[in-house]
Amino acid sequence: MGYLKHTIKGLSWVGTLRVLSRALTFLKTIIVARILLPFQFGVFGIVSLILTFLEILTETGVNVILIQEGNLSQSYINSSWVISIFRGILISLLMILSRGAVASFFRTPEVANLILLASIIPILRGLINPTIIKFQKELRFDKEFRYRLLVFFVETAASLSLVLITRSVAALVWGMIIGAGFEVILSFLWSKPIPSFSFSKKYFRNLVGRGKWVTFAGIFNYFFSQGDTIAVGRLLNTEFLGLYQMAYKISILPITEVTDVVSKVTLPVYIKICGDLARLKTAFRKTFLGTCLLVIPPSLLFFFFPKEIVTFILGEKWILSAPALKVLALFVPLRAFSSTAVTLFFSLRKQEYVTRVSFFSFLFLAVTVIPLTIKFGIVGAGISVVISSVLVTPLVIYYLSRIFKSK
Secondary structure, eight states: OOOHHHHHHHHHHHHHHHHHHHHHHHHHHHHHHTTSOHHHHHHHHHHHHHHHHHHHHTOOOHHHHHHHOSOOOHHHHHHHHHHHHHHHHHHHHHHHHHHHHHHHHTTOTTHHHHHHHHTHHHHHHHTSOGGGGHHHHTTOHHHHHHHHHHHHHHHHHHHHHHHHHHOOTHHHHHHHHHHHHHHHHHHHHHSSSOOOSOOOHHHHHHHHHHHHHHHHHHHHHHHHHHHHHHHHHHHSOHHHHHHHHHHHHHHTHHHHHHHHHHHHHHHHHHHHHTTOHHHHHHHHHHHHHHHHHHHHHHHHHHHHOHHHHHHHHTOGGGGGGHHHHHHHTTHHHHHHHHHHHHHHHHHTTOHHHHHHHHHHHHHHHHHHHHHHHHHHTHHHHHHHHHHHHHHHHHHHHHHHHHHHHOO
């Protein structure tokens, strides 16, 4: 049976979700950017950095493995849930213990209390029912649509309401806490079976053994995607960090809105057709060309009209982020190519390919980001990201050629 119909339906559901969620995000960004200052966004950005870093550092790859697995037994589900719970507790403890060091590193004492508050988030996320992965695994994107939209709406509404009332950056963290708590409840109401607190060494070894490459890939990818932000926050100041993060968020909108949608739909489809190499190659080629058609036009707008876009979306006080947005627009097509390839690698259980691509992306960034940021400021950080993406592209092409030339 062909999967074209499932793919089109999946893309329509997930695409609609992204359009609606990003419309809400756009509205939220406009409102919040006119209430909070770049410095406050920088403080929140530091909290996001440490939370994301610790989540990736402790990533087990459970979700990818559960999608790859043919049959999900109750023991698999139970073990995944126990791993997630302990992972959430570990992340929370690490955030609490490191908050002083993080505040000192970024020379921003205001961030310590915000990190303490944000340490609630990973505990809540660890309690989410892992069987929600079945929405994606079984191509039930209609249910995934309703689930994700509800969670996103609750978090956005909570954040906006609290920002309007308190005019404090802590409101953004409270919004995340409320959203995570709501998702825990919804995951148990909407997805079955219900996991129990039991643990199997056999399934634990399988999850960790196969997931280690996902973990390493996540760590290296984090340092590639956030290394420029860390350098800006350390070498410049928190205000420039806020400006750069906003430019980065706008620049990657085409990637997140297109490749995230496409990868969520194509990963389970690729897994189902991976036995037919010719069919898989055709599917990948069509996916890549379609992705390019969607991401290149907005990246051209960012490149040619950065000042107009920043002024329209954020207001005049963010105009200093426009030069960085212009440079980062060049990064979009390159990232779209590698993201499309990464989905294919995961479908074929080639996690080691993803790890190596992520490692070299990080390595090239590490070599260039400090000198370029010192010399050119936030524009230099953007140039470093583009250079790293260009240099790693031949490796991605090499791995794709190995896959499609294999017998």
